[in-house]
Structure formats: C-alpha cells, structure tokens
Amino acid sequence: MTAAETVVEPxxxxxxxxxxxxxxxxxxLLVLARPGHVVKNLFTVPLALVDTPVWTASALWRCAxxxxxxxxxxxxxxxxxxxxxxxxxxxxxxxxxxxIAAGHVPVPVAWAYAGLxxxxxxxxxxxxxxxxxxxxxxxLFLSTAYSRWLKHLPLLDVxxxxxGFVLRVIQGYAATGTPPASLLLTAVFSGCLVLILGKRxxxxxxxxxxxxxxxxxxxxxxxxHLLGLTTTLAGxxxxxxxxxxxxxxxxxxxxxxxxVPLGLLAAFRYLQAVLVLRTGGDPIRILLRxxxxxxxxxxxxxxxxxxxxxxxxxxxxxxxER
Numbered sequence: 556m557t558a559a560e561t562v563v564e565p566x567x568x569x570x571x572x573x574x575x576x577x578x579x580x581x582x583x584l585l586v587l588a589r590p591g592h593v594v595k596n597l598f599t600v601p602l603a604l605v606d607t608p609v610w611t612a613s614a615l616w617r618c619a620x621x622x623x624x625x626x627x628x629x630x631x632x633x634x635x636x637x638x639x640x641x642x643x644x645x646x647x648x649x650x651x652x653x654x655i656a657a658g659h660v661p662v663p664v665a666w667a668y669a670g671l672x673x674x675x676x677x678x679x680x681x682x683x684x685x686x687x688x689x690x691x692x693x694x695l696f697l698s699t700a701y702s703r704w705l706k707h708l709p710l711l712d713v714x715x716x717x718x719g720f721v722l723r724v725i726q727g728y729a730a731t732g733t734p735p736a737s738l739l740l741t742a743v744f745s746g747c748l749v750l751i752l753g754k755r756x757x758x759x760x761x762x763x764x765x766x767x768x769x770x771x772x773x774x775x776x777x778x779x780h781l782l783g784l785t786t787t788l789a790g791x792x793x794x795x796x797x798x799x800x801x802x803x804x805x806x807x808x809x810x811x812x813x814x815v816p817l818g819l820l821a822a823f824r825y826l827q828a829v830l831v832l833r834t835g836g837d838p839i840r841i842l843l844r845x846x847x848x849x850x851x852x853x854x855x856x857x858x859x860x861x862x863x864x865x866x867x868x869x870x871x872x873x874x875x876e877r
Contacts, residue, residue: 603727709772757835
C-alpha cells in the first residue's frame with residue numbers, strides 16, 4: 556500500500572472505506588475496540604469493593620464478570636461511534652488514523668464486528684452469575700443516544716460521558732450486593748468531568764471547533780471556569796466520602812492528613828498538563844504515564860488500603876486512633 560493510500564488528508568470528501576488489507580484486518584479490528592481503554596473499567600467497576608464489608612470469592616467473581624461485560628459493551632460503542640464519526644474524524648490530525656476513518660476497516664465489516672461484540676455481550680450476561688444488569692443496559696442506551704445526537708449538545712455532552720463512568724461504578728455495586736455510596740458516585744462523576752473538560756479544552760486550544768460540533772458552545776474561558784468548579788467539587792466530595800461513608804473509622808484524621816495533599820498534588824499536575832503543557836488530549840495517557848500523578852495515586856492507594864485493612868481486621872494492625 557502506497558503513502559497515498561494510507562494517508563487521508565483532512566479535506567478529502569470520502570475515504571476509501573472499501574480499502575482493507577486482509578492480513579492486517581485483525582490488527583485493525585483490535586485497535587478499533589481500543590483495548591487500552593479497558594483500564595476505565597478496571598478502575599471504576601471495582602470501586603464498589605471499597606464499601607463491601609467482606610470480600611467473598613463470589614463478590615469478586617461477579618465483579619470480574621461486570622468488568623468483562625462493560626469491556627465488551629464499551630468496545631461495541633467505540634466501533635459504532637467510529638462508524639458514525641468517520642467523516643468528522645478525517646478532519647482531525649490524530650483521529651483520521653483510526654481504522655474506519657483511514658479506510659483500513661470497511662464500514663460493513665465494522666458493523667459486522669459491532670454485531671459480533673453485541674452477541675458476545677449477550678452471551679456473557681446470560682451466563683453470568685445472578686446480578687442486576689440495569690446499569691449496563693442504561694449505559695448502552697445512553698451511549699447510543701450520545702453517538703446519535705447528545706454529543707452535539709454543549710455541556711450535556713460532557714455530563715453524559717461522565718454519567719457512563721458512574722453507571723460502571725453502580726454496576727460494581729450491583730455485582731457486590733452493597734448499596735451505592737452517593738458521595739463516592741458524586742466524586743466519580745465530578746472527577747470524570749475534570750478529565751473530560753480538560754480534553755475539551757485541549758481540543759479547543761489546539762484544533763478549534765471544526766471536528767466536534769459541540770465545541771461551538773465552549774470557549775477557553777468557560778472551559779477554565781468549569782475545570783476549576785469541577786475540580787473543587789471532586790475534591791470536596793471525595794473528602795466527605797472519606798469522612799462519612801468510607802469504612803476507615805479507625806483513624807480517618809490520619810488518612811485525610813496524608814491522602815488530601817497527595818490528591819491535591821495529582822490534581823495540580825493534571826491541570827498543569829492541560830493549561831501549561833497543553834498535553835490534555837488523552838487523559839488516560841496522562842493518568843497512566845505521568846510520574847507525579849502515578850506516584851500520588853500509588854501512595855494514596857496504599858494509605859487507603861492500610862486504612863481499610865485496619866477497619867476490617869483491627870487485630871492485624873495496632874495503629875489505631877486513641
């Protein structure tokens with residue numbers, strides 16, 4: 556395949572959807588499902604375990620099924636969304652290299668692939684351990700509506716994407732059989748808003764509004780104000796969750812004294828990446844590869860894990876609040 560066949564210029568009216576090199580097709584289909592984004596499900600669905608009084612093998616097994624179901628569901632949505640957005644993606648300097656937009660995966664093949672993922676999802680949920688699947692169904696309906704028209708509505712677009720992560724967490728609660736912690740759900744919603752707004756701001760500053768119609772309802776000033784508001788909300792609700800709902804009764808003041816600065820430093824670093832370094836186009840990449848954010852997350856996670864162990868099994872640790 557020549558360079559002229561593999562590079563699609565932004566001004567091209569139609570990309571050669573019929574072009575696909577069969578030896579590379581499985582690789583392009585794998586890329587189309589975005590396996591790197593499975594971390595979204597690995598980090599959000601199991602959050603319900605922090606509120607589970609006792610971790611049983613059954614609860615962990617059901618949680619693993621929930622992660623697998625959301626992985627299949629989100630992969631299917633990615634495929635459908637890339638089919639719908641292939642014309643807009645060709646005008647984007649990075650997204651034009653996606654398999655459908657670049658013509659590596661023909662549209663009929665992509666639809667068949669989405670159908671295969673849907674069939675696998677149905678088979679998985681039918682054979683899964685007993686649990687409520689309404690969050691997954693709600694996610695599919697919400698994501699489909701987002702792909703069709705909600706993504707074109709400013710402000711509502713970012714809220715819908717964040718709601719998808721909340722539904723992941725609720726599915727985790729359904730798997731573990733524990734009631735959802737409203738403060739944790741609020742913290743997840745607002746924290747995801749921070750990441751999505753950072754991505755929107757990066758797109759505005761670097762690419763303008765042509766590739767995403769909803770960006771016509773934003774400007775840099777609004778994005779900056781919304782980033783500040785949602786970052787404050789995320790931090791506040793997370794601290795309230797630790798104080799009120801989290802099972803760390805043994806010594807919450809110590810945990811807060813150590814975890815809050817780490818959380819603030821991680822938030823500062825992300826805002827620096829978005830506002831100063833202008834690298835906010837891929838929030839997942841930042842969260843997984845930025846050393847400051849990863850280090851803060853690991854330290855905070857270790858502290859919270861120790862607090863959880865002390866609350867659940869106080870005989871294992873002697874460091875308790877007097």
